[in-house]
Structure formats: structure tokens, C-alpha cells
Amino acid sequence: MENKNFFSATELAKILGVSHVAVFKKIKKGEIKAMKVGRNFVIHRKDLGHILGQNLTEENKKTINAAVKKTVKEYGEALKLLGRE
Numbered sequence: 001m002e003n004k005n006f007f008s009a010t011e012l013a014k015i016l017g018v019s020h021v022a023v024f025k026k027i028k029k030g031e032i033k034a035m036k037v038g039r040n041f042v043i044h045r046k047d048l049g050h051i052l053g054q055n056l057t058e059e060n061k062k063t064i065n066a067a068v069k070k071t072v073k074e075y076g077e078a079l080k081l082l083g084r085e
Contacts, residue, residue, distance in 0.1 A: 006042040009034065012051070 034041040
């Protein structure tokens, strides 16, 4: 992510891995805070953490933690070597 203060709805859709239509629906429902600029919506950088946090449920966090533990267990030595490069 480059150093920007605002993101378009389309850029946010790419970050979230969803369609821009899904982002527009969330904006209309008030789930994503956005400002209208002309015909487009923009999302402030400071609101990204909140937006990204909404998409990680406790179940998702558990799944990610389990995957990280498994990866470290199986590939820990290789990861250490890669970290030195």
C-alpha cells in the first residue's frame, strides 16, 4: 500500500478481496465510513484498521493462528534461514 490518505472504493475492494459492488453496499449500509467526492466515494486511511478488523472473526483468527503455528513447526528452520538473507 503506498502512502496515501484516501482510497477509492475500488482500491478498498482490491485490498479486501471483494467486488467494488460489495464495498458500495457496505458504504450504503453505513458499515464502511466513506465520503462522497463527486460521483465517487473515498475512504480515509485512518478508517482502514476498523474496516479490516471487521472482516476477521474470532474463528478466522483461530484458523490463522493454527496455520502460523503449523508453518513455524514444519518450516521453522527454513524461515530462520530466509530471515537472515
